[in-house]
Amino acid sequence: MAGNSHKILLVDDEPDIxxxxxxxxxxxxxxxxxxxxxxxxxxxxxxxxxxxILLDVMMPDMDGMETCTRMRERxxxxxxxxxxxxARGEDYSQIAGFSAGADDYITKPIKPKVLISRIKALLRxxxxxxxxxxxxxxxxxxxxxxERYIVIKKGKELSLPKKEFELLTxxxxxxxxxxxxxxxxxxxxxxxxxxxxxxxxxxxxxxxxKIGDDLIQTVKGVGYKFIGAEAA
Amino acid sequence: MAGNSHKILLVDDEPDIxxxxxxxxxxxxxxxxxxxxxxxxxxxxxxxxxxxILLDVMMPDMDGMETCTRMRERxxxxxxxxxxxxARGEDYSQIAGFSAGADDYITKPIKPKVLISRIKALLRxxxxxxxxxxxxxxxxxxxxxxERYIVIKKGKELSLPKKEFELLTxxxxxxxxxxxxxxxxxxxxxxxxxxxxxxxxxxxxxxxxKIGDDLIQTVKGVGYKFIGAEAA
DNA sequence: CCTTGTCGTGAATGATGTGTTAAGGGAATC
DNA sequence: GATTCCCTTAACACATCATTCACGACAAGG
Numbered sequence: 001m002a003g004n005s006h007k008i009l010l011v012d013d014e015p016d017i018x019x020x021x022x023x024x025x026x027x028x029x030x031x032x033x034x035x036x037x038x039x040x041x042x043x044x045x046x047x048x049x050x051x052x053i054l055l056d057v058m059m060p061d062m063d064g065m066e067t068c069t070r071m072r073e074r075x076x077x078x079x080x081x082x083x084x085x086x087a088r089g090e091d092y093s094q095i096a097g098f099s100a101g102a103d104d105y106i107t108k109p110i111k112p113k114v115l116i117s118r119i120k121a122l123l124r125x126x127x128x129x130x131x132x133x134x135x136x137x138x139x140x141x142x143x144x145x146x147e148r149y150i151v152i153k154k155g156k157e158l159s160l161p162k163k164e165f166e167l168l169t170x171x172x173x174x175x176x177x178x179x180x181x182x183x184x185x186x187x188x189x190x191x192x193x194x195x196x197x198x199x200x201x202x203x204x205x206x207x208x209x210k211i212g213d214d215l216i217q218t219v220k221g222v223g224y225k226f227i228g229a230e231a232a
Numbered sequence: 233m234a235g236n237s238h239k240i241l242l243v244d245d246e247p248d249i250x251x252x253x254x255x256x257x258x259x260x261x262x263x264x265x266x267x268x269x270x271x272x273x274x275x276x277x278x279x280x281x282x283x284x285i286l287l288d289v290m291m292p293d294m295d296g297m298e299t300c301t302r303m304r305e306r307x308x309x310x311x312x313x314x315x316x317x318x319a320r321g322e323d324y325s326q327i328a329g330f331s332a333g334a335d336d337y338i339t340k341p342i343k344p345k346v347l348i349s350r351i352k353a354l355l356r357x358x359x360x361x362x363x364x365x366x367x368x369x370x371x372x373x374x375x376x377x378x379e380r381y382i383v384i385k386k387g388k389e390l391s392l393p394k395k396e397f398e399l400l401t402x403x404x405x406x407x408x409x410x411x412x413x414x415x416x417x418x419x420x421x422x423x424x425x426x427x428x429x430x431x432x433x434x435x436x437x438x439x440x441x442k443i444g445d446d447l448i449q450t451v452k453g454v455g456y457k458f459i460g461a462e463a464a
Numbered sequence: 465c466c467t468t469g470t471c472g473t474g475a476a477t478g479a480t481g482t483g484t485t486a487a488g489g490g491a492a493t494c
Numbered sequence: 495g496a497t498t499c500c501c502t503t504a505a506c507a508c509a510t511c512a513t514t515c516a517c518g519a520c521a522a523g524g
Contacts, residue, residue, distance in 0.1 A: 161499080162500080162501095163500080163501070164500095177380055178379065178380060186352075195501085196502070196503055197481095198502085198505095199501075199502055199503075201481095201482060202501085202502075202503090203501085205483065205485095218483090219381050219394075220393065220481060220509095220511070221393075221480080221511080222381055222394060393510080393511055395511075427512085427513065428514060429470095430471090430513080430514070431512075433471060433472065434472090434512085434513075435512085435513095436471095436472090450471070452469095452470065453469085467522105467523085468521105468522085469521090469523105470520085470521085470522105471519085471521105472517105472519075473517085473519095474516095475516095476513105476514085476515080477512105478511105478512085478514085480509105480511080481508105481509090481510085481511090482507105482509080482510095483506105483508075484505100484508095485504105485506090486503105486505090487502105488501105488502090488503080488504100489503095490499105490502100492498085492499080493498075493499090494495105494497080494498090
């Protein structure tokens with residue numbers, strides 16, 4: 001991503017604020033989408049995954065808190081930063097906000113300069129883990145290219161289905177580390193979505209079929225781990 | 233998972249829900265205590281500190297909110313997770329709930345699967361600081377890597393079965409200290425699960441087979457202890 | 465010495481978790 | 495709207511780990 005073409009979704013029920021912030025952000029070359037209620041915000045967010053969502057807490061119908069919670073339930077938005085906007089004095093909601101999965105908390109009245117600097121910080125913070133790992137190198141024989149969404153094994157390019165790719169990426173992200181089934185479930189399926197307990201096995205099996213049996217090791221009663229080229 | 237016998241305190245004034253949830257949780261090997269009112273809940277919580285408290289919001293006399301607040305005033309319960317149970321639609325209480333010090337918020341009707349997955353997520357979140365010592369160093373000749381779930385003896389990597397690994401980890405966690413059989417049982421098997429009295433011996437034996445006889449010492453009539461490289 | 469209690473040992477049994485296959489539902493794609 | 499492909503579930507086989515059991519060794523005390 002070059003510089004500032006980050007996508008920001010702005011959610012507030014007051015048209016004035018909406019317009020004011022939109023103007024401020026666009027002046028900084030951000031790509032801004034707006035919504036004036038939670039439901040629309042979720043739809044828009046899913047339709048075009050933003051990098052950052054600015055969410056007003058006080059809104060009719062679905063408030064910011066709930067909107068945030070629902071967004072966090074969607075795996076697609078797991079890498080998206082969510083920041084709350086709220087009036088000073090609503091301190092209590094701050095705790096709730098973080099608990100609902102927010103990354104930051106910005107109090108009104110909002111000064112454009114502060115907002116911008118805050119946003120830059122937020123985006124920078126999340127930029128590194130996301131981008132740096134565009135290519136995950138496993139052990140020479142295996143590479144994962146997140147950007148192109150393919151796995152390269154001994155020069156051959158494999159294109160894995162989504163779940164398998166995510167599962168492999170998770171395991172490779174920390175070679176040797178054992179990922180318990182619970183962790184795998186909540187990392188890949190999200191903390192509320194529940195699938196049967198044989199599902200992971202099946203994906204593991206498909207992965208082993210494709211990348212070789214010896215790369216993924218079972219630790220019975222615990223979970224799975226990815227094995228690099230370890231001294232046996 | 234036997235190491236998973238987390239203690240959960242369940243508080244609700246409706247016997248049906250209480251029983252239903254208790255059943256669901258115990259099926260997952262959690263150690264469940266119940267209370268049907270806030271006052272009892274606090275007493276029980278202090279008597280036997282739980283890892284997680286599930287607290288119904290709507291209760292006669294002392295409601296969930298107040299119970300939570302009072303619990304949070306006790307230092308002993310500062311590490312305990314508190315989650316509210318409430319009917320959907322009581323949105324306002326959600327904010328108040330977090331404000332009272334709750335860690336999560338689960339809406340009725342409760343689906344067991346969702347509840348379990350939520351609980352696991354909550355407990356895991358708090359589990360990390362505990363496991364912070366990813367690598368246990370024993371005495372130079374023995375290392376335990378909890379994350380990778382392996383034991384390294386003189387450079388060789390051994391992968392032990394779960395129970396053996398847990399047992400060794402326990403002993404090594406405090407070299408020289410004698411762990412009585414009772415302590416070992418409740419640490420590894422949980423307070424409720426009961427196994428025969430020869431079981432520990434067998435695991436100890438397997439451990440000695442794998443890591444060497446001299447590292448684990450028997451203290452007859454008392455228990456076992458791990459011996460570092462002590463000058464004999 | 466004999467008794468008593470504790471631990472070590474090896475083999476047998478039981479329980480649990482995982483591998484595997486196939487089939488159905490659903491979403492995405494054309 | 496039809497056809498893929500992917501995700502998930504279910505059922506069963508299988509392996510490994512956990513546990514029990516019976517017995518022998520050993521030490522301490524009577």
